[in-house]
């Protein structure tokens with residue numbers, strides 16, 4: 001994951017930090033070309049009452065002001081405008097769970113949620129789970145202990161789904177937990193490890 | 209990924225029903241009502257539909273929630289419950305009133321898609337969703353899309369998921385797990401436009417292709433489904449819901465059966481059947497109410513023999529396509545189990 005790419009004029013930068021810097025420094029440029037589909041021009045003269053573009057979002061306990069298109073999904077806003085790339089995009093069709101975030105404590109697919117729908121709601125991404133001293137969330141610790149992640153791509157979504165289950169039901173049975181985690185696909189097939197992680201986190205939280 | 213950014217639309221977010229209906233009548237065919245978005249965004253992302261205006265119904269409180277209807281107000285003249293169209297499927301699963309009296313509906317809702325989808329997907333959107341025939345969804349100009357052929361019914365076509373009954377040019381099936389349960393419960397669908405309100409029985413809400421091949425429901429482009437009323441007629445009956453799909457999560461039904469049964473002298477697996485509703489999903493373009501089976505079982509003991517006959521009768525007249533013959537024994541067995549009660 002941290003292989004180095006020789007980039008002309010930049011020295012050696014890890015691929016990941018390069019991508020991050022691109023997102024951070026030229027967010028507006030890349031977002032512009034990304035979002036300004038030609039169709040935007042087709043509907044000049046917005047319908048009366050169409051949403052305004054500048055919105056405030058409550059993300060991970062902070063208020064973020066951001067320019068959001070009417071058709072923009074929360075996954076797009078989080079990843080490409082707020083730089084919160086912990087939320088993954090797998091299918092973009094509600095069929096994998098990689099994009100799972102919490103909205104008011106409930107698990108949702110951010111690839112299939114309009115950002116304009118969540119103004120004023122509390123959005124939590126995997127970046128927002130850490131404790132006040134930067135410590136990992138019990139679910140994250142338990143996933144490490146149970147060797148949950150293999151490639152790790154589905155992990156942020158699994159973490160968010162698990163954190164949401166335990167909020168609603170701190171002591172789930174294994175079957176309840178399995179059902180609650182069933183909206184998150186894992187290509188590496190680490191389902192039992194994740195499930196063990198959920199059960200371990202539940203035990204640890206209830207004994208804390 | 210580029211392709212997955214939806215094309216532009218104006219997003220209207222009314223906070224009351226009258227404004228929403230007004231917007232809908234103003235924008236007509238250019239407007240698209242948005243509920244949970246789990247059908248809508250698929251269309252928008254694939255460029256299958258590109259409405260100019262999207263009317264988000266989420267902010268309308270009066271469209272959400274489960275309320276008890278007083279006696280005399282429910283469809284059929286008794287009491288019952290009313291469910292706002294924007295009530296989420298997760299709410300239906302968890303609602304104590306629904307679980308205690310109309311468990312069939314809670315059970316059907318729990319079988320839909322995945323937990324995250326049920327957290328946002330609504331009962332209204334679920335029954336209004338378009339068919340999942342992939343030829344159509346991926347933009348082929350078939351009959352349903354206004355063309356003059358059906359790709360799924362053509363020789364060699366992939367039609368494992370398609371209809372075994374009632375094909376009329378189009379062989380697509382109803383995708384909703386909730387719809388058969390609503391038909392079985394004799395639900396009334398409350399349809400409103402800026403000009404009028406009417407209550408359509410669930411059994412007449414879904415549109416057969418022979419009547420209008422381009423629509424899945426009776427809703428016109430200026431109509432909204434505002435609520436669903438469930439009469440107390442079947443409250444607390446013996447319910448049975450079973451769905452068979454390739455995977456337990458995400459996949460649409462290959463066949464589903466929803467049944468409500470009233471027996472005298474004994475619950476599941478005993479007594480005489482006084483009355484029953486048996487409805488199959490994913491075998492026809494609309495939920496298929498098995499009235500001949502209902503007539504057969506009425507007055508008979510709820511036992512293996514009745515179940516056997518019911519299963520046979522349920523599949524009479526089935527006309528499978530190249531790849532969906534398996535749906536015939538599947539439907540037969542699900543109906544058998546529903547009638548037997550196990």
Ligand SMILES: Cc1cc2nc3c(=O)[nH]c(=O)nc-3n(C[C@H](O)[C@H](O)[C@H](O)COP(=O)(O)OP(=O)(O)OC[C@H]3O[C@@H](n4cnc5c(N)ncnc54)[C@H](O)[C@@H]3O)c2cc1C
Nearest residue numbers: 243244245246247248321330332333334336384385432433
């Ligand atoms: C991966 C995946 C798997 C799925 N699996 C299943 C499954 O197994 N079983 C199942 O039953 N469903 C399944 N679904 C469908 C899903 O559960 C939703 O119920 C469905 O997509 C529509 O509900 P929604 O609230 O998201 O509506 P939307 O997508 O917002 O709306 C659906 C359609 O109905 C119209 N509409 C919505 N509400 C109203 C209203 N009140 N009045 C008039 N028109 C309205 C919209 O304009 C739109 O055309 C699946 C969806 C996905 C993406």
Ligand code: SF4
Nearest residue numbers: 341350358378379380
């Ligand atoms: S089954 Fe219906 S929706 Fe599918 S290709 Fe044929 S006409 Fe179109």
Ligand code: FES
Nearest residue numbers: 090091092097111
């Ligand atoms: S990216 Fe949202 S469910 Fe796959």
Ligand code: FES
Nearest residue numbers: 150151186187188
């Ligand atoms: S750990 Fe690789 S996809 Fe789940």
